[in-house]
Amino acid sequence: MADQPQELVDEWNKLVQEWTDAEEALGRADQQIEANTHQFGQPIEYITDLSLFDEHEAALERRRKASExxxxxLEKHHGGGG
Structure with a gap:
C-alpha cells in the first residue's frame, strides 16, 4: 500500500487493528473456556459460568465484522480481485 494516499493507509491500518483486537479477544475467550472445561489436562463434566460462551460469541461476532x-x-479500493 506504499503508493496509496495516506488516508487510505490509515483507514486500512485501523481496520487491521480492529481485526487484531478482535482476534486477541477471541483468543482470551477460548482460553477462559479451556480453563473452565479442563482441569490438569482432563475434561471436567460441565461449565457453570455460561457467560464464558457469551464472551466467546461476542468475540466471534466482533472478528466477523472486522473481517467484513x-x-x-478491499472491494471498494481494489476491485475485490485477488
Whole structure:
C-alpha cells in the first residue's frame, strides 16, 4: 500500500487493528473456556459460568465484522480481485 494516499493507509491500518483486537479477544475467550472445561489436562463434566460462551460469541461476532470491514475496504479500493 506504499503508493496509496495516506488516508487510505490509515483507514486500512485501523481496520487491521480492529481485526487484531478482535482476534486477541477471541483468543482470551477460548482460553477462559479451556480453563473452565479442563482441569490438569482432563475434561471436567460441565461449565457453570455460561457467560464464558457469551464472551466467546461476542468475540466471534466482533472478528466477523472486522473481517467484513476489511473485505469491503478491499472491494471498494481494489476491485475485490485477488
Amino acid at each position: 470491514a476489511m473485505k469491503g475496504f
